Amino acid sequence: MxxxxxxxxxxxxxxxxxxxxxxxxxxxxxxxxxIMFHDSLGSVDQWRDFPARIAEATGLRVIAYDRLGFGRSDANPRLLAPDFVRDEAVSALRFIRDALSIDRMILFGHSVGGGMAVAAGAAFADETAGVITLAAQAFVEDRTISGIERARIAFQAEGQIERLARYHGDKARWVLDAWIETWLSPDRADWTLDDDLRRLRSPILALHGDHDEYGPRAHPDRIAALAGARAEAVLLKDCHHMPHREMPDEVLRLTAEFVESL
Known part of the structure; x- marks a missing residue:
């Protein structure tokens, strides 16, 4: 073995x-x-064993990193800018690619990380072989906002910040505020992935739970409709916003099949 x-x-x-x-x-x-992009409250450690399982299922190198301000990366001195999804390609991914001598890459992102995977795939179109989004948001709509509003109330309960601190240390409050304040800002109301999707030249697989708390099937459908290359949207049955934890075997199977098709 x-x-x-x-x-x-x-x-x-x-x-x-x-x-x-x-x-x-x-x-x-x-x-x-x-290369894996984590969600708004995520980190490398919160992927648990999923990156290792992707490596075993696909036979490829798998790289995951903590965005600036998250996990074991350095603190971010400022809140996220309105264009932070698109900016990740030039502020972080570019330096990771250079340091690790990465040429061709498949980009895999969960939630907002899915948007980053799309935007990075558009920015590095010649170097991107494929993109996989998992529970990604393609635009801001009522379910996204209401889901974050509910989460803001839930995180006021005793012990919730401490739970985040297990992964983010003294950056936990920044992580929570960066998520909530950025997405609920009026400046973000008109944000979409549309331009990035149209510039994407690689195949894309959009996976989405049919009970996702932060967005309906309109998100993967829009990703597939606007992508400028071969695209497929898959709606996962009886699944919420964390498909890689709720049905990891199915996500792994679809990921391996997509990678093989490339």
Whole structure:
């Protein structure tokens, strides 16, 4: 049986160091890899064993990193800018690619990380072999806003910030505020992924739970309709906003099939 190895590193970027973890089967050769973008409250550690399972299912290198201000990366000195989804490609991914000598890549993102995967795929169109979004938002609409409003109330309960602090340390309050205040800002009301989707040239697979608390099936349908390349939207039955935890085997199967099709 081929052994799976894992390595960790800190990669310098202009605003601070980024924590990066890589999984690789010993027999893997070649430069193509999968790069994972976490959600608004996420981190490398919160992916749990899912990146390792993707590496085993696809046979590719898998790289996940903590965005600036999250997990084990350096603190972010400011709140997120209105264009933070598109900015991730130039403020972080560019430096990770250079440091790890990444050429061809498949981009995998959960929730807002799915939007970042799309935007990065458009920014690095020649280097992107494919994009997979998981419970991604393609625009701002009522269910997104109401879901975040409910979460803001829930996080006022005792112990909730401490739960985030297990992953983000003293950055936990910043992480929560960055999510809530950015998405509820009036400046974000008209945000969409439309331009990035139209510039995307690689195939894209949009996975979405049929009971997602933060967006209906209109999101994967819009992703598939506007993408400028081969696109497929898959609605996962009896699934909410965390498909990689609720039905990991199905997400792994669809991911492996998509990667094989490339």
């Amino acid at each position: 081929t052994k799976l190895t894992s390595t960790e590193t800190l990669i310098p970027a202009p605003a601070g160091k980024l924590f990066v973890r890589e999984w690789r089967l010993e027999a893997v050769h070649g430069d193509q890899c999968i």
